[in-house]
Amino acid sequence: MSVVWGPDAPSGRDRLAARQAALVDALVAGGPPPDGFDTARLDATRRALLRKRAGLAAESWPLLAASFGEGWPAVFARHRDGHEPVGALRDGWDVARAVTGLTGGAAAELAARESAFRYDGRRAPRPRLRTRLRRRRRR
Incomplete structure (x- = not known):
């Protein structure tokens, strides 16, 4: 690891933010394990987070x-696994579409x-026009 000195040197806060981002990426988005972390513990935590997301998706x-x-x-x-969380509704929707x-x-x-909704797999689901019109008529 090279050390950078002077005005271009990253601050302690920047270094911490970069390490935290690498950890989150490894836990939820399939990134490589950051240096200095026990890979077995990271894997156990990643699996626990997936189980939690599965429970939340099951509610939706x-x-x-x-x-x-x-x-x-x-x-x-x-x-x-390897996909960052996008919310319980979207996570479940992506699974439903992937299962044959x-x-x-x-x-x-x-x-x-x-x-009832349009969902392209990238943005949050949006009500279709007829769904929006039905909601307006109920008001």
């Missing part, structure tokens, strides 16, 4: 999660969301 997508039963956290992890052969309630849940 109860029929999807129920369709996989006890296997839901593993299904969620298979599709979202959804049936029953899970397929109906996805179809209902797809008919």
